[in-house]
Amino acid sequence: MKAASPDTVLVVHPGAELYGSDRVLLGSVTGLIREGWRVVVVLPAPGPLVAALTAERAEVEFAPQFVLRKRLLRPRGWGELLTTAAKGVIGAWGALRRHSPSVVLVNTITIPVWPLVARLRRVPTVVHVHEGESQARPWLKRVLYAPLLAAQRIIVNSRFSLAVMADSFACLAARSQVILNAVPGPETVTPPRPELVPGPxxxxxxxxxxxxxxxxxxxxxxxxxxxxxxxxxxxxxxxxxxxxxxxxxxxxxxxxxxxxxxxxxxxxxxxxxxxxxxxxxxxxxxxxxxxxxxxxxxxxxxxxxxxxxxxxxxxxxxxxxxxxxxxxxxxxxxxxxxxxxxxxxxxxxxxxxxxxxxxxxxxHDPAAYGRAVAQVVAETAGPIGAAHTSTRDAVSFRA
Structure with a gap:
C-alpha cells in the first residue's frame, strides 16, 4: 500500500443529482475545501452535481458503485447483487490505490463496500448517515447498518436517524455525532402575499x-x-x-x-x-x-x-x-x-x-455545518488532520 496522500479526502456518493443528500454532500465538500483539504469525489455517473462540485474546486471522477437496493436482497436479485458488488469492490479498491487518501468520507449507507474496502486498506473512514429506516424489518436494518462497524466515525443527520441506527447496533452510538444538515437559504426573499386571492x-x-x-x-x-x-x-x-x-x-x-x-x-x-x-x-x-x-x-x-x-x-x-x-x-x-x-x-x-x-x-448555517464535518474528518485522519482542525463553533451536538 502506498503512503497516505497528505491532505486528501476521498468522498464517495451513490448519485450525481441535486436532491437532499446530494446537496448535503455538496455542503460537506465545500466545508472540507475551505478547511484546506484536497477533495476527490467518486460518483457512479455524470449528473448536475458534478458542475456544482467542480465549481467548489473539488476533483470528480467516476467509478462503478455497488448501491444496495432492497430489491437486490430478494432471491431474484441475488445475481445482480453479486455482479454489482464485485464491480463496486474493484472500483473502490482502484480509487483508494490511485489516491491513497488520508481519510475516506462515505455519504449514505447505501454504498456498503466502501467502509469495508477502506478498512482492508487501513484507511480511516467516516460514514455520513442520512437514512432512518425505522419501518424496515430488524434483519434488513442490521444488513444496512452492519458495514458501519468498519468505520472509525459516523456523522448522523438527526437524533431520529441515530436512534434507528443504534437500535440495530448499540455500539455505533459511541462513535457517532449528530450534525444538523446545512440548508442554504435564498439570496433574497420574496415577501408572502398579503392576501390569498383567489386562493392559496x-x-x-x-x-x-x-x-x-x-x-x-x-x-x-x-x-x-x-x-x-x-x-x-x-x-x-x-x-x-x-x-x-x-x-x-x-x-x-x-x-x-x-x-x-x-x-x-x-x-x-x-x-x-x-x-x-x-x-x-x-x-x-x-x-x-x-x-x-x-x-x-x-x-x-x-x-x-x-x-x-x-x-x-x-x-x-x-x-x-x-x-x-x-x-x-x-x-x-x-x-x-x-x-x-x-x-x-x-x-x-x-x-x-x-x-x-x-x-x-x-x-442550518452552511459555514458552521462545513466546519463541523471538517472537524470530524480531521479528527479521524489523526496527525495528518491536525492542520485542518477548526476551533470555531459549529452547529452540532454529541450523540
Whole structure:
C-alpha cells in the first residue's frame, strides 16, 4: 500500500443529482475545501452535481458503485447483487490505490463496500448517515447498518436517524455525532402575499414517489376545491428511475380529479427558490418516516408556512417553528384541513414568518455545518488532520 496522500479526502456518493443528500454532500465538500483539504469525489455517473462540485474546486471522477437496493436482497436479485458488488469492490479498491487518501468520507449507507474496502486498506473512514429506516424489518436494518462497524466515525443527520441506527447496533452510538444538515437559504426573499386571492398556491419539492405522498397533496387539493377554495398546486421534482409507473398514476389521478388546470408538474429544478417564492404554502406529505426534512426547512427559509407529516425526522426538523404545522401521515383530509386553517388565519401567521426564517438560518448555517464535518474528518485522519482542525463553533451536538 502506498503512503497516505497528505491532505486528501476521498468522498464517495451513490448519485450525481441535486436532491437532499446530494446537496448535503455538496455542503460537506465545500466545508472540507475551505478547511484546506484536497477533495476527490467518486460518483457512479455524470449528473448536475458534478458542475456544482467542480465549481467548489473539488476533483470528480467516476467509478462503478455497488448501491444496495432492497430489491437486490430478494432471491431474484441475488445475481445482480453479486455482479454489482464485485464491480463496486474493484472500483473502490482502484480509487483508494490511485489516491491513497488520508481519510475516506462515505455519504449514505447505501454504498456498503466502501467502509469495508477502506478498512482492508487501513484507511480511516467516516460514514455520513442520512437514512432512518425505522419501518424496515430488524434483519434488513442490521444488513444496512452492519458495514458501519468498519468505520472509525459516523456523522448522523438527526437524533431520529441515530436512534434507528443504534437500535440495530448499540455500539455505533459511541462513535457517532449528530450534525444538523446545512440548508442554504435564498439570496433574497420574496415577501408572502398579503392576501390569498383567489386562493392559496401550494408547492411540493422533492422526489415524486409513493413514499413521499405526492398523490396525497393532489387528493387534498381536490378536497379544497370541492369545498369552494380555488387552490392550485405546483410540483417540482421527478421520479426515481424505475418508478415511472407512479408518475403515470399521478397524472391519471390529476386528470380523473378534474385538476388538470390546477396542478403544474415542473419536473426536476436545480434552483428551488423561484418555485418557493411563487408559493404561499409548502407541503411535505411523506407517508413514511423521514430521517430529516430539508424541504421543510427550505420552505421556512423562504418565509412560507409549511405543512408536514408528523413523522419523526420531519417533526425534528420543524420543532419549535410557529409557522410549521404537523398533520397525521397518510391523510389527505388532514392536509386539506391544515391548508384551510392556514388560509383562514393568514393575517395571524404572516408576522411569524420572518422570526422563523431567522431561526432556520441560525440552525442550518452552511459555514458552521462545513466546519463541523471538517472537524470530524480531521479528527479521524489523526496527525495528518491536525492542520485542518477548526476551533470555531459549529452547529452540532454529541450523540
Amino acid at each position: 398556491r401550494l408547492a411540493y419539492i422533492g422526489r415524486l414517489s409513493p413514499r413521499k405522498g405526492v398523490d396525497l397533496i393532489v387528493s387534498a387539493l381536490r378536497l379544497l376545491r370541492d369545498a369552494g377554495r380555488p387552490a392550485t398546486l405546483d410540483l417540482y421534482g421527478a421520479v426515481f428511475p424505475g418508478y415511472e409507473w407512479y408518475e403515470a398514476e399521478l397524472l391519471s389521478l390529476i386528470h380523473s380529479s378534474d385538476l388538470t388546470d390546477a396542478v403544474t408538474l415542473h419536473g426536476f429544478v436545480d434552483d428551488v427558490w423561484p418555485g418557493l417564492s411563487a408559493a404561499d404554502i409548502v407541503v411535505v406529505p411523506s407517508r413514511l418516516d423521514e430521517p430529516f426534512g430539508n424541504t421543510a426547512v427550505e420552505g421556512i427559509l423562504a418565509a412560507r408556512p409549511v405543512v408536514v407529516s408528523e413523522t419523526s425526522g420531519l417533526r425534528e426538523a420543524t420543532h419549535g417553528y410557529a409557522t410549521a404545522f404537523g398533520v397525521p401521515a397518510g391523510s389527505a383530509d388532514a392536509l386539506a384541513t391544515a391548508v384551510a386553517r392556514i388560509a383562514d388565519s393568514w393575517d395571524a401567521i404572516l408576522p411569524g414568518l420572518e422570526p422563523a426564517r431567522a431561526e432556520a438560518i441560525h440552525r
